Every structure is written in C-alpha cells, then in structure tokens.
Amino acid sequence: MGRAPCCEKSGLKKGPWTPEEDEKLVAYIKKHGQGNWRTLPKNAGLARCGKSCRLRWTNYLRPDIKRGRFSFEEEETIIQLHSILGNKWSAIAARLPGRTDNEIKNYWNTHIRKRLLRRGIDPVTHAPRLDLLDLSALLKPAAYYPTQADLDTLRAFEPLANYPDLLRLAATTLLSGSAAIADQQQQQQQLLPWLLQAQMAQAAAMAPPPPPQQGGQNQFMQQQAAVAACQIPDLVHASPTTVAQQLAAAAQQQQHQPQEMAAAACHSMQPPTGYAADCQLDVPALMQMVQQPDASNLQQWSSTVTSSSNNNHNVGSGVSTPSSSPVAGLNHSTSAGTTTYGGASASSSDAAALFNLQLSDLLDVSDYM
DNA sequence: AAACTTCTCAACCGCTTGCAT
DNA sequence: TATGCAAGCGGTTGAGAAGTT
Structure with a gap:
C-alpha cells in the first residue's frame, strides 16, 4: 500500500529548534495535553511537522526528563539491560526513569560501547572478543x-x-x-x-x-x-x-x-x-x-x-x-x-x-x- | 591563535507496529 | 480482510563543541 508522508514536505521548518518554538510547543501541550501530533503544529502555530514536535517534546522538553551525566548505577543498569534486551532503547529507557531512549542510545554509542571494546568485550554479544x-x-x-x-x-x-x-x-x-x-x-x-x-x-x-x-x-x-x-x-x-x-x-x-x-x-x-x-x-x-x-x-x-x-x-x-x-x-x-x-x-x-x-x-x- | 581532528547529541529518516474503519 | 493513518522505534546524520597539534 502506498504510504502517506508523515507531513507535508513543503514549507515546514527543519533543524534545531529555537527558544520561541520550544515555548510555543510547551505552552500548547500544557494547555491541551499531548495527542494528535499531526494537527498539533498547526494548532500551536508551529511550522514543523508533527513528528518533529513529538520528538522535540519526548526527547527534550518533557518536564520529567533527567539532565546531566549518567550515574555509575545508571550505566551499570544500561549495560545489564542491553545484554538482555539488545538495542531495544525504548525498553531500556522504560527502566531508567527520566532518561529517553535517544539519550541512552547516544550514551551507549559514544561511551559504553567504546569502553566495552577497550575491555575486549564485544558490545553486541557482551562476550569476550575471541x-x-x-x-x-x-x-x-x-x-x-x-x-x-x-x-x-x-x-x-x-x-x-x-x-x-x-x-x-x-x-x-x-x-x-x-x-x-x-x-x-x-x-x-x-x-x-x-x-x-x-x-x-x-x-x-x-x-x-x-x-x-x-x-x-x-x-x-x-x-x-x-x-x-x-x-x-x-x-x-x-x-x-x-x-x-x-x-x-x-x-x-x-x-x-x-x-x-x-x-x-x-x-x-x-x-x-x-x-x-x-x-x-x-x-x-x-x-x-x-x-x-x-x-x-x-x-x-x-x-x-x-x-x-x-x-x-x-x-x-x-x-x-x-x-x-x-x-x-x-x-x-x-x-x-x-x-x-x-x-x-x-x-x-x-x-x-x-x-x-x-x-x-x-x-x-x-x-x- | 589557527587549523585540524574527534566527540557529542539533537534531530532527522525510513521502517514497523497497532489501531480504526 | 484490506487499507489508511498515527505513533513509535532504531539507525544515521551533521552542526557545534571540545580537544589536539
């Protein structure tokens, strides 16, 4: 079946969000709540596609997001969960309150993965690299x-x-x-x-x-x-x-x-x-x-x-x-x-x-x- | 101080899933 | 059952920051 594009390709802004855009999005969601991301941008006065709005909200603007470095405990948890779940970032994030799947994925790829490799451990299988x-x-x-x-x-x-x-x-x-x-x-x-x-x-x-x-x-x-x-x-x-x-x-x-x-x-x-x-x-x-x-x-x-x-x-x-x-x-x-x-x-x-x-x-x- | 390299992470892309009709 | 769509997911990209020469 043909798949409709998630948003109209023309006239929609891409790239980094401005503080004004963030403000609009937060204000709208505070007032109306989440849901129907397709119509949200239009109603909120944003020249963004709904997908972009959802991502911005879930990965950055959500009030319950924990900021800052990962603690040792969090890191250990990620490693253990990854050994069980693999690259199921959303599943891992569900067990780490305040952390998003995107954040965990990035942290894995930039920190943990390299550390495991240095230890001679395959980050995919968590086994020693034979x-x-x-x-x-x-x-x-x-x-x-x-x-x-x-x-x-x-x-x-x-x-x-x-x-x-x-x-x-x-x-x-x-x-x-x-x-x-x-x-x-x-x-x-x-x-x-x-x-x-x-x-x-x-x-x-x-x-x-x-x-x-x-x-x-x-x-x-x-x-x-x-x-x-x-x-x-x-x-x-x-x-x-x-x-x-x-x-x-x-x-x-x-x-x-x-x-x-x-x-x-x-x-x-x-x-x-x-x-x-x-x-x-x-x-x-x-x-x-x-x-x-x-x-x-x-x-x-x-x-x-x-x-x-x-x-x-x-x-x-x-x-x-x-x-x-x-x-x-x-x-x-x-x-x-x-x-x-x-x-x-x-x-x-x-x-x-x-x-x-x-x-x-x-x-x-x-x-x- | 400038040039270059490496690192970080927000954002995007494309695919899958699940639900409504 | 087939179709259309919204939402979710994971991989990838690229701009800016940080580090190095």
Whole structure:
C-alpha cells in the first residue's frame, strides 16, 4: 500500500529548534495535553511537522526528563539491560526513569560501547572478543623460548586440536586466568558458558539466508545446531531445552532478519547477571573429557555439528573455522593417545613439537579481523 | 591563535507496529 | 480482510563543541 508522508514536505521548518518554538510547543501541550501530533503544529502555530514536535517534546522538553551525566548505577543498569534486551532503547529507557531512549542510545554509542571494546568485550554479544585471541598469549610474553611448563600447557590442549571451537574456549579460560585486570578476568570466566551458547546461536543466525527451495534444509541445519548444543550437558550446566528452544525459535525468524535474530538469540540467553548465570562451564571436566582415550562425547558432539554444516555452512560456532582454513581439510581421527592429522601420526609425547605447527594453522585469526 | 581532528547529541529518516474503519 | 493513518522505534546524520597539534 502506498504510504502517506508523515507531513507535508513543503514549507515546514527543519533543524534545531529555537527558544520561541520550544515555548510555543510547551505552552500548547500544557494547555491541551499531548495527542494528535499531526494537527498539533498547526494548532500551536508551529511550522514543523508533527513528528518533529513529538520528538522535540519526548526527547527534550518533557518536564520529567533527567539532565546531566549518567550515574555509575545508571550505566551499570544500561549495560545489564542491553545484554538482555539488545538495542531495544525504548525498553531500556522504560527502566531508567527520566532518561529517553535517544539519550541512552547516544550514551551507549559514544561511551559504553567504546569502553566495552577497550575491555575486549564485544558490545553486541557482551562476550569476550575471541577474534582477538591468540594462543601465543598462553606463553609468557617475555619468554622468547617457551618453558617446559608452557609446552606442557600447550600439550594439554592437544586433544582439542580437532575441535577448534572448544580450543578457543579453553584458551579464553586460560587467558582469563592470567589477565592482569581482576574484574576482566572474572567477567571472562563467568561469560564463557553463555558465550558457547551465544556462538552457536550466532552461527545459526549468520548462516546465509537460504534460497526459497532450500529453506527446509537450512532450518534442519539450525535444528541440528540446537541438538548439538544439547549434547554437551556435561560441560555446560545450563538448560539444554532452553538453548534448543531459543535456537529453534531463532531459526524460525532467521529467513527474515538474520542479524536481528542473532542479537535476539544471544541476548535471550541472558548472560549472567552482571554476568552471573545459572550455568557454568566446567573447564576441568572439559579437559578430562578431551583427554579420554576416545573422547567419544566430544567426537559425537563435534560430528553432529560438522555434519550439519555441509554446503559451507559453519553451524557449529560463530567463529568456526572457515572452509578455507587448513583445518577444514584435515583428515583427522583420534584414537588411544594418538592423533592423526592428514595422514601424519604423532604420539602425545610429540605433542609440543606438533603443536608448533598445528596451532597457528588452527587459529587463522585473520579470518576474523 | 589557527587549523585540524574527534566527540557529542539533537534531530532527522525510513521502517514497523497497532489501531480504526 | 484490506487499507489508511498515527505513533513509535532504531539507525544515521551533521552542526557545534571540545580537544589536539
């Protein structure tokens, strides 16, 4: 249907409001109240469109608007609400008396967003930015040659080589353990479980919109991601049902608004209150699991994810290895302490040497920059 | 002091939603 | 059910302020 313009385009003033205009608008609304913004300008003697009047009133002239800097409490509230609601500025503003959605949006974009980025937190997902991760940071920065302890640390990660996403997760945990800033460390640790969920939701959402004839297949793949999420209850103590429901719901919307859906799916997974959640990543359990001879649980999970990511769709993780990455072509298999990469075999005792070659290949950071 | 860059935020634009007919 | 319209929303813009060289 054709849409009528919100106001007549000709003869209406635009741009900054003058004190006289403000006065007219305030006087009129005080006398007649709000409502019918279309006819208000004419009745109030203003050469403005109704939309402009409404905006001026709601964002600036309203008597209950709080002016001045945002308090620490307000800022914390905004961050927490944003982690839950996303860019729903009006919803956030509804919980901050005296603040307008426009004001909060501006404050977010000019202050909070930058601060989160500086802390290494993605302002969209509120998760640590894994794209900035580098496993080399696991080694002591000052040590040109890694110590035996460093190599042992890396060796412990060897079984994860076939699971790039888990490798990144574990790396994040280790990095957070050595972080200089205490609160950042705590935040990263608390965020990990939620991050795992969010990554999967994000990946499902970011998958290219399917052509009409392939819609069913795409939805199937996203459902598979949800199923995969449910298959790691030993690692992520969250409600798998909830995760699956959220992913499935998100997948239904994906055809229309993939970006918004991603954000919604991530936010709906509510990272822990001030990042405290009812789920926890059990890193020791993760390491124990991957060090089992057959690592069957991980294999099962990983194969479920990867089997649903054919046709170049990386459903398993938001930061899954791209198809161009060396790992995509790895012919990997694991068995009793031996890991095979593309036909080459190495025992655990050779892990450190092997990792020197493989880790950099696994973490192709440039793909995410 | 001038020129330039960066930051801030009020206002606008275009789209969506919800309601009345 | 389809249409028209008002109101609301979120993203973006651009002028002025503030900071830097």
